Amino acid sequence: MHSFCSFLCFFANYASGSAPLTAVQLLWVNMIMDTLGALALATEPPNDELMKRAPVGRKGNFISNVMWRNILGQSLYQFIVIWFLQVYGKTIFHLDGPDANLTLNTIIFNSFVFCQLFNEVNSREMEKIEVWEGILDNYVFVTVIGVTLFFQIIIIEYLGTFANTTPLSFAQWFVSVFFGFLGMPIAVLLKKMQI
Numbered sequence: 001m002h003s004f005c006s007f008l009c010f011f012a013n014y015a016s017g018s019a020p021l022t023a024v025q026l027l028w029v030n031m032i033m034d035t036l037g038a039l040a041l042a043t044e045p046p047n048d049e050l051m052k053r054a055p056v057g058r059k060g061n062f063i064s065n066v067m068w069r070n071i072l073g074q075s076l077y078q079f080i081v082i083w084f085l086q087v088y089g090k091t092i093f094h095l096d097g098p099d100a101n102l103t104l105n106t107i108i109f110n111s112f113v114f115c116q117l118f119n120e121v122n123s124r125e126m127e128k129i130e131v132w133e134g135i136l137d138n139y140v141f142v143t144v145i146g147v148t149l150f151f152q153i154i155i156i157e158y159l160g161t162f163a164n165t166t167p168l169s170f171a172q173w174f175v176s177v178f179f180g181f182l183g184m185p186i187a188v189l190l191k192k193m194q195i
Helices: 002-016 023-042 048-052 065-092 100-122 139-158 170-181 183-192
Strands: none
Touching (some): 065 100, 065 170, 100 139, 100 170, 100 183, 170 183
């Protein structure tokens, strides 16, 4: 996903002349995907299904075909969302005036973060569709998601100067969360593809 963030910024910068994510925003997204995501997913309790899998030898692939399917599918979806917002966001949200670019980039950043949050939930199970099962049993996972959500609200609503964001309206928040949530049915479709 790091290369995806880089590609996104390169493409958006090429298409519009300015990158939608600032350095501080990229650091936050990387922290969500790396540190917090790894902490949340590494604390998933083991289950009996893991013991039924065939062992993987030393020469086995570190990233399985199922993982590649999920990574590429979610990356493509997120790219489409960010591209769509970059191209049509000002029209959809009726943005004009001196703060139009700042507001649009904040919506893009917020949508991208929510895509990562919902993707963390999807990543709890690589092949199973029921990803919500037992989620409340892992208090570390729930805490990490809750803390990430809390800080995302703080970053958007109160750290505008530092994070280069601006407070969003209810409709803009709703669309950001909705785009993130749409990653869930996309994940179901991906998991139904047999690889």
